[in-house]
Amino acid sequence: xxxxxxxxxxxxxxxxxxxxxxxxxxxxxxxxxxxxxxxxxxxxxxxxxxxxxxxxxxxxxxxxxxxxxxxxxxxxxxxxxxxxxxxxxxxxxxxxxxxxxxxxxxxxxxxxxxxxxxxxxxxxxxxxxxxxxxxxxxxxxxxxxxxxxxxxxxxxxxxxxxxxxxxxxxxxxxxxxxxxxxxxxxxxxxxxxxxxxxxxxxxxxxxxxxxxxxxxxxxxxxxxxxxxxxxxx
Numbered sequence: 001x002x003x004x005x006x007x008x009x010x011x012x013x014x015x016x017x018x019x020x021x022x023x024x025x026x027x028x029x030x031x032x033x034x035x036x037x038x039x040x041x042x043x044x045x046x047x048x049x050x051x052x053x054x055x056x057x058x059x060x061x062x063x064x065x066x067x068x069x070x071x072x073x074x075x076x077x078x079x080x081x082x083x084x085x086x087x088x089x090x091x092x093x094x095x096x097x098x099x100x101x102x103x104x105x106x107x108x109x110x111x112x113x114x115x116x117x118x119x120x121x122x123x124x125x126x127x128x129x130x131x132x133x134x135x136x137x138x139x140x141x142x143x144x145x146x147x148x149x150x151x152x153x154x155x156x157x158x159x160x161x162x163x164x165x166x167x168x169x170x171x172x173x174x175x176x177x178x179x180x181x182x183x184x185x186x187x188x189x190x191x192x193x194x195x196x197x198x199x200x201x202x203x204x205x206x207x208x209x210x211x212x213x214x215x216x217x218x219x220x221x222x223x224x225x226x227x228x229x230x231x232x233x
Contacts, residue, residue: 016048030065031055037093042081053079054090069094069127098123111142111178111213118216118223125182125218133160133181137174138213145172147180160197162204169210177205179215186220190231198226 014022016032025033034051041047055064057071057079068090076087105120117136125132131153137145148168150160160179169177179198183189190198198215205212215226226232 034065034090037089038082038086045081050079050081054082069098070129098126109144111136111138111144111176114214114216114223114225114228117178117180117214118218118225121180121182121216122218122221122223125180128182129184131181131184133179135165135168136178136180137169137172138176138178139173140175142176142213145174160201162201165201166204166208166210174210176211176213178213181215181217183217183219186222188217188219188222188224190217190224190226195231198232202232 016028016035019032020028020036028036031048031051034054035047038047038050038054041050045053054068054076057067057075073084073087073091076082076090077084082090101123102120105116105123108116109120110116121134124134131151133150133153134147135150136147139145150164150168165177168174179201181194194215194217198212202212212232213227215232217224
């Protein structure tokens with residue numbers, strides 16, 4: 001009795017969607033995953049080729065998927081075949097990825113452990129091209145009440161108003177506060193201005209009986225905690 005030899009499928013020749021169904025998402029390349037989101041190509045290029053062109057657009061320090069966070073809808077639309085609808089889908093994918101990462105790090109968030117705070121806000125501030133300062137307000141058990149963005153500055157300068165901080169802390173009945181801000185350069189080392197502002201604010205907070213428990217600067221997968229570094233006592 002003759003047995004029919006079944007030919008093994010050639011996954012390399014499969015289209016991204018077919019490959020997904022046959023093997024699962026973990027076996028797809030970045031281009032293939034993005035091609036499924038893009039879905040259709042043009043008369044001259046398919047969705048996979050479009051995905052490669054989109055990933056080649058990446059600008060800034062990061063390349064590939066990470067670089068997409070720096071691209072606007074207008075940037076994406078520069079690729080022939082990527083219209084506004086596809087560009088919006090890609091931007092939504094990036095935002096969903098960011099929120100998923102934040103949700104994961106939030107589970108481990110402890111305001112007495114600077115590394116967990118840095119991990120959480122690093123995801124929130126990832127890809128920002130200007131400095132932002134966030135005020136974090138906690139209760140008497142160091143549990144999060146809420147956080148608010150205080151300022152959005154230029155590439156290398158943000159302004160912090162002590163008066164605004166105290167008014168906001170009183171509004172939310174905060175017992176402790178923390179400052180978080182990013183360095184778009186990727187280097188989390190505090191500047192002289194960062195140190196001077198933090199010391200001044202800590203003195204004012206002491207007078208107001210509103211402890212400034214830390215100031216954390218986040219960079220590119222790195223952070224500096226003023227408390228851990230001995231810059232805030």
